[in-house]
Amino acid sequence: MNVVMRAALAALLALAAGGCAGLGAVQRAEAQRIAEAARDTALECDDPVGRCARESPLRALASRAYAASTPDAPRHYALMLDYGQDALLARLDMIRSARESIDLQTYIFDEDDSGHLILDELLAAARRGVRVRMLVDQLSALRNVDTLAALVSTHANFELKVYNPVLGRARISYPMYVAAAACCWRQLNRRMHNKMLLVDGIVGLTGGRNYQDKYFDWDSSYNFRDRDILIGGPVTREMQANFNAFWIAPLSIPAAQLADVGRRLLRTGAPQMPHEPFEAPDRVAAVSRQADDPLLLGHRLADAVLAVGEVEFIADTPAKHRPGQRALAPSTGRLRALIESADAEVLLQTPYLVLSRPAQDMFRALHAREDGPRVVVSTNSLAATDSFITYALSYKYKRRYLREFGFNIYEYKPFPQNAPIDLDATRGLDPGWDLAMAGEADAGTRALAGIDAEHRDDARRSGPLRVAPGAGDSGPPPGQRTQQQRLPLDREYSALRYAGVGVNRPVPLRRAGLRFGLHSKSLVIDERVGVVGTHNFDPRGDNLNTESAVVIDDPAFARALAASIRNDMLPQNSWAIGPRDKAPVFPGLDYSLGKASERLPLFDLWPMRYATSYEFVPGPACPLPPPPDHPDFRACHRPVGDFPEVSIGLKPLLTRIVTAFGAGLAPIL
The missing domain is CATH 3.30.870.10 (Endonuclease Chain A)
Structure with missing residues (x-):
């Protein structure tokens, strides 16, 4: 390595180190005290047993499975969730039915419409008297330090921990990421990819979906075709035990004790919960109403449930990340x-x-x-x-x-x-597009005419763009910020989050469309x-x-x-x-x-x-x-x-x- 390269690396490490010095024990304790002192203890429900929970067809099936089970003959109900909108409805139904506890574990948790909707629901449950525990991986969850500082200070029934926080922070910048790669490559790469939502220990959900618009058909340019499984029955005891193992693990750190969140609390106290206006408030309101409609929930969710027998939950624990761990x-x-x-x-x-x-x-x-x-x-x-x-x-x-x-x-x-996708929910279809008049157009474009991923930010500001079927992929206007420049959260391969052009976003296509x-x-x-x-x-x-x-x-x-x-x-x-x-x-x-x-x-x-x-x-x-x-x-x-x-x-x-x-x-x- 030549002198210039060594100097550049030293400067980069010094820059990163300047922003990642950890808190001392006294500072951590004081930041935690500030957060706890600011937490509201008032409840918005005067029912100490049911905690004003809404009746849920999914919870009812889970209770029925527990009642029908014996040690030798367990019974379960399983619901496969292919549609993103159904997956979101199921989550809202589960959260609103909670009477005792909600445990949420995830890799990605974005601060977009779906993320803020779920946060609002979790906080509403906490204010009803439900114990809410939220565990997120460091590299891909909650992009704003103010959000983290507000969440740890919001209510006595809400707890937030961050898993495996490299450099002792909740969020890391690009220079810090490079520094972490240089000093702590093993730790940086070992992430919590588990995803779980567990309510009252009797109904649980896992699968591929993270908490981000594109997992629920809410993105106007690129969405994931994904799948979750909801389970009610005795196997949820194993799910609960697995979540508890992560929650008490040394790698799971209370967010208030991390350097950036703690300093925010020490500097100015507990902030108010930041909440940008929903980008599609009518869509958020519509799905919220649907989650309170028993007939709709019955038709779209409960009627699709299958009665099954023995179910197994297989899961890694934080022991997988112990130094020297070699076991399968x-x-x-x-x-x-x-x-x-x-x-x-x-x-x-x-x-x-x-x-x-x-x-x-x-x-x-x-x-x-x-x-x-x-x-x-x-x-x-x-x-x-x-x-x-x-x-x-x-x-x-x-x-x-x-x-x-x-x-x-x-x-x-x-x-x-x-595909099992709710096209209306994406808002990627041109409102004036007449499918009946598209007989000669390519079928894929007819069904999915929308906007290309290159125009994502512009679309978020102004709504769906009118794009002719088969239009070329000309790229963003000059000066427009692209997905690659936004350093997006949606990286399953977190070691490559900050890689170069072509890695962090889908490649351009020959025609525009909702992808x-x-x-x-x-x-x-x-x-x-x-x-x-x-x-x-x-x-x-x-x-x-x-x-x-x-x-x-x-x-x-x-x-x-x-x-x-x-x-x-x-x-x-x-x-x-x-x-x-x-x-x-x-x-x-x-x-x-x-x-x-x-x-x-x-x-x-x-x-x-x-x-x-x-x-x-x-x-x-x-x-x-x-x-x-x-x-x-x-x-x-x-x-x-x-x-x-x-x-x-x-x-x-x-x-x-x-x-x-x-x-x-x-x-x-």
Whole structure:
């Protein structure tokens, strides 16, 4: 390292250190005292038993499951939440039904409309007399220090802790992030990825969704197609025990005792709760009314509940983050055991198809079995993903996935035609758009005409933009702040939050439109066992993040989950991945050179890829799409390129550059 570089690094570390000096013991105690002294103790409810809770059909089912259960024959009710609006309604219903306690644990908690709505509901429950505990990961939750300082000071029944606060702060700036990467890389990378909402210890919810508009179909440019599972019954005791383990862990720090929050309290006392006006107040009011409508809740939620028997909650604990910890994490070990138990089929849905080496060995062994199961994978395309760099690494190993593991892969389209998404809620549709007049337009654009992700900030200021179907992706106006510049919170791969252009936002597409990306993490074994949780089936989940999932051994539930995943793989929603047509000259040499290049640790520059994307072409001989491993696959599909819908200069070259160093990032990704 030359002198200039050393000086620059020293200056950067000094700048970061100046803002991250921790509080002394006396200061921490005083900040905590200020917060506690400011907390309101008054209750807005004079019912000490029911605490003015609203009757809930979901809570009623949970109570019924507990009443019908015996130690030898537990009973549960399960509700799969595919629609974002239903997932939000379920959360509101659960919170408003609380009589004793609410425990919320999450990775991302943004301060947008959905985040503020949930905070308002949690604080209202606290003022009714309900004990509320909120545990958030440091890197991706609550962007404003004033919000944190206000929350820890607001009410005696509300407690807030931050998990694994690197540098002893609730929020870190970019220089501090770099300093943390230099001094504390191991701690920085080990995050709490668990997501849980638990009410009164009898009804719980987990799954892929964080607390941010795009997880509930409330974003006008890019939303996640995600999935949660709500459970009522005895397994919630295990969920409660797991939350308690995190709550009392040394890595979970009361927010008032962190340097930035504590200094805010010491400097000016407890602030008022900041609350920017809702960007779509009518939408917030509408969903709030719906959450109090018993007929609507019954139709959209309770009527879709399935009665199931034994349910298992698998979850990591903070012990996964102990120094020197090498044991296989409980979530990873149980998921691998389930996959290895498959006889006929493994149906896997993950947003990021990046596998750890032990996982690769497992799938290679499954494929080598004479009676090995078929493995079908639903994942993101480059056009749909929110993480460019993880897709690049997946792209690097497609030959391995298809040839050595026998995967059938389907990549989600950015404009799915019949996904479980509430289009009205997104406000991304042009109010004047007449679907009946769009007969000649592309179906994906007809259904999802909206605005491109590049225009997100402008849209938040002025409402939905009118964009013609098929309009080009021209980028933001000069001087407009883009998503990449905003350093967004929505990074599952927190180690790459501050990476460069193209990593922190979806890539530009050939046409404008309301875009969707897959975010659900689910697994079905032989259509007899269904799993919904937080684990991306990736190295981060295996080794770095703590994870959780619900396992339901029930054929009816497994079939329903499988049907949901298979719908995402339909031709109108996904492209199939298959081998490219063989090179007309020396095909064997082309394959061997590509395979050798793939194995290089630093460079992967062979221009010909083994696999590419295919679109189904229906016809008399092809009424249904054959899978990629079927002999008739090529006869019923046409190739559409490695990166369909993507519009970016020199994309193939850029992708290969990323995959070149991406191989070295596999342990992080």
